[in-house]
Amino acid sequence: MLRRIVRLPRPMLRTLVPTRNYQVARLDTSLKTNYDSLTDYGSYKNNIFTHRLPESTAQQSPPLVALHSRLNLPTSYSLSTLSQALNLNKFDDGLANNFGLNTLGKNLMSYYVAEYLLIKYPRLPMPIHNAAVDSLMGVETLHEIGKSWGIEVDQSSKLEKYLSQESEFLKYGKLRFVSEQRKSQVKEDGVYELSQEEIASLHRNKSFVAKETEAYASAVRSIVGGLYTHVGEDATKAFISDHILSRKLPLEQMFQFSQPTRELIRLCDKLSFTEPVEIRLIAETGRLSAHPIYVAGAFCGVEKLGEGIGSSLAEAKTRSVVNALLSYYLYSPISADGADVKFPSDIDYKFEGIVGTGDVAI
Amino acid sequence: MLSSSVCKLSVRNIYLHKGPRVAGLKRDPQEVFVTQGGAKYEQSETNLKHIKDFLTEKYSIDDDLALQVLTHKSFGNGIKPYNEKLSAMGSKILNLYFAKFVVEKPSQNELAINGKNLDVLGTPIAKELAGRLSLGIFARTNNLNSTMFWKSYNYGVGFETSGEMKVSAQMMYALVGAVTFVHGKKVAEQFISEKLLGASPSIEDITSSVVEKAQQN
Structure with missing residues (x-):
């Protein structure tokens, strides 16, 4: 059988070059978002959420009040926001979840961590820089921080809560990400059954992040985001500096x-x-x-x-x-008077350090 | 007095090869460090004019930093100072600035926390304001990417496919990052507000059209 070889003209070949085109972000239709016009940012509303937790209800939750005190949060940081920061459920009787707080917290943390590393260690090769960012604010680290803050997971089902006569307010101070259906499943000691999302994530990037790990990280980011909404950026920066940047970073081992x-x-x-x-x-x-x-x-x-x-x-x-x-x-610059150099977000900032010029190709 | 035999002056003779690449031979920098458009890698007026005019005196940066802003990792096998660290700073401050920008707008949403409407975060417009496509188009519209030191696998396949969009966006991130490094965060935020949001067309106009076009497809 004769096979014809077709030679494509050069311009046509160019169109066949496999490329990854830019994917513009899409609206999450499950949130049922309404808005007046694209740039009327105040008009955006996610209709699946109907209300926030009333402050009077939040005040009756002992774990929530305890967490607020333990983190030494300012009084202007409302308990209802703190409770919202712990809620990851999209469908929880219309109660607003922490998606927005999480995004805001992530942006704040990303900036302050990047600023810290880029100024303090300007010559770090990019893979080490990224590993350092990950070890300061990666999912696993934030999970550990969340646990050290004493955040508990709400794991008991409605029936268990009823049978043990648990106060309904307790759950508002706990990390809520487990669905009612999963809570009611019979658990076996020492066996962790993956959820559908976890199995999907396993196939995608071959690294396993448990839903609980991600939930803790999300709560920590949201608490940071909540701090910005109530007390502004300066206090948030101080909080990030105390809880995230203060951790020892073994850079030389990376x-x-x-x-x-x-x-x-x-x-x-x-x-x-x-x-x-x-x-x-x-x-x-x-x-x-x-x-x-x-x-x-x-x-x-x-x-x-x-x-x-x-x-x-x-x-x-x-x-x-x-x-x-x-x-x-690992060079770290110092200022003319021998002190640490200032960061761009500091008052009276003066550029005294250096800018990294990039890694070398080997 | 030192005798001439004590003074040892070491001189190295290196052959710099011109013409097509030959394995093992060092190429002449005069020939290698040139862009596709013929611009030589140097701190010349023509190379830096576009971004220096855009920055104005208020947000000015040094010439060597300006050249670093325009240089991508792909140029000259990364041997010249390039803009990766600058763009790491710039992308973070842009993301933070635009997140604050969208939530601070007055809102009637009863779910807003302390007057800040967080429902807008995660929407296409909020994400794309600091996105690569918007910034790439912004750089092209304002003629900021006319001289960039970079290398494409194929320059002739269009703005997006050749990588020009990505490199232009990275240059824009680096520009904002350079202003942050030199002048601090507060001035950099003024820069974004004045030069990116205040431009015509602004980054907001460009992003709206990008999102609208994506929604139509």
Whole structure:
């Protein structure tokens, strides 16, 4: 059988190049959102939500009042907002959920975390920067923070609440994300059954994030968002600084170099260093000794970039190069008076640091 | 007095190759660091004019930072300072600014918290205000992307497909980021309000048309 080979003209070929076109965000129809015009932002209303929790009801929830006090939230931060921050359910008798608060909190946190890292560690390679962002405000971290704040999950069904004569107000101070149907399922000790959404997420990105983990993270972000709505940005910044940025970040442990010498040479090239990179032996205990130790240094001309100790020449060389790279990447600027540099959101900000110039391709 | 034999001046001779790429040979920078349109990578008036005029004296930045704003990671294999960190700052401040901008508008919604209508967050318009498509079109409309140092896999396949939209948007994020670095957050927010929302067409007009077009399709 004869097969015809069709040769496409070049312009037509161009249209066949597989590309990912930009996807404009779509409206979530399940929220039944109404608005007067696209840019009339005040007119947007999600009709599936009918009300917020009355403040008088929220005040009768002991876990909610306790959480408010524990986090030392200002009195202007209403308990009803705090309760809303803990509600992830879209369909909960018309009670407003935390979607908006979560988005607002996420934007605030993203900015302040990025600002902190970009100013304090301007030379971090982008993968390390992203890992640092993740370790400060990633889902797992926020889950841990939420747990340390003592937030509990509302896991008992309506029937269980009725049988144990639990006050109906208790649930307003708990994290609500488990559906009534799931609550009423019989659970087996030590067995965690994945929900449909969790199975779907597992296939999509091959990393498993439990719904509870995501719910805790969402609650923490929402509490931050709620703080902005009630007391403004300055107080929110202070809160983020206290609870998120104060955590120790083991940056030096996040690095992994596959070709450190090549990376250092490329980096020196990028920095327009005219002298070539050389690894020189600085000292050794004696090659014929029982356990020789070598000290090598990575030099660029007369400038020593890093020093490393190893039990073989190769080890000392690699360590010196890695130390040179680490001391470059982990550089943190200080101001003229020796104090920490100010951040762009600080009052009387003056730019004294540096701007990262980007990683090198190896 | 030092004798001439003590003074050691090291001189390196490097052959810089011109013409087609040959593996192992270093290419002549004069030939490599040139854009598709023929613009040389340098702090020249012609290269920086567009963004410097846009920034005006009030939001001015140094020439080396301005050149970094215009340089994308794809240019010259990332050997020149490029705008990735600047755009990381810019995208975050834009997202935050527009989130605050949309929720602060007066609202009759009874679910608003302390007068802030959070129902608008997550809607297409709120998301796309700081989106790549709107900013890419904004850069093109204001002729800010006429000189950008970047490399496409194929320049001839259109604004979106060639990657020009993405690179232009990243340049816009970097521009806002550079203003944040140099002048601080408060001035950067004034910059967004004055230069992005106050432009004609504004970023809001562009985003509305982007969202409307997407809804029609």
